[in-house]
Amino acid sequence: MNAVARIPSTVLVVDDDRKIVQLVRAYLERDGHRVVAAHDGRQALATFEAERPDLVVLDLMLPELDGYEVCRRIRADGDTPILMLTARSSVPDRIHGLLQGADDYLPKPFSPAELAARVRAILRRTRPTTVKPTPGPELTRGRGPLRHADLTIDPERFEVRRGELVVPLTNVEFRLLATLVAAEGRVLTRDQLLDAVYGHDEAEVLDRTIDVHVGRLRDKLGDHADAPRYVATVRGVGYRAAAVP
DSSP states (O other): EEEEEEOOOEEEESSSHHHHHHHHHHHHHHTTTTEEESSSHHHHHHHHHHHOOEEEEEOOOSSSHHHHHHHHHHHHOOOOOOOESSOSSSSHHHHHHHTTTTTTEEEEOOOHHHHHHHHHHHHHHHHHHHOOOOHHHHHHTSSSEEEETTTTEETTTTEEETTTTEEEOHHHHHHHHHHHHTTOOOOEEEEHHHHHHOOSSSSSSOOOHHHHHHHHHHHTTTTOOOOSSSSSEEEEEEEOOOOOO
């Protein structure tokens, strides 16, 4: 196992309930995170712009601008991970939050210890380190870069190129694409992809999260579900790398 030096992280906590902010701050600071706070939607965006945090814990029911709008604006700015923390806990609400760009969703009332675990899990997947981890065997397969259609997937650099153009992918999107291409056309279920992308994180992940990440991956690659060039849907089962003409 590689020794990894973790860069200190900044977490923006957005909630109009100051007691919740204090509780979350206490648990996250105990884990070594720097915590900044905002109590309404406009303040959240201003603080995000000023602090450029590594992760945002975001309530949905906020004054000024609601959490969905804050999420959309943060997501339009880049790939900063967002953990939604809200009393809206139905499955449709969770799916809607993920579709708006959230990376995870924790309903209230919540366990602060579970929230801290989810933050650790998300940052472990997305936060850069001073020593880059060696990609696992499911990505390299001992044969160097993977190729599919006009894509070159380089696990050593965590880089994807379409022709000569670098496609900016998140860590999750990269692992998802590399896992599908390495499977050489075999169909992978959502559970198999969740295991490949997330591993055995202590936080629970919704199986439909994979659908959200596939949608984002297709958008970045210029791919289309109805005429896939890179990622094909197998209805009722999962996904596979699209057949190359």
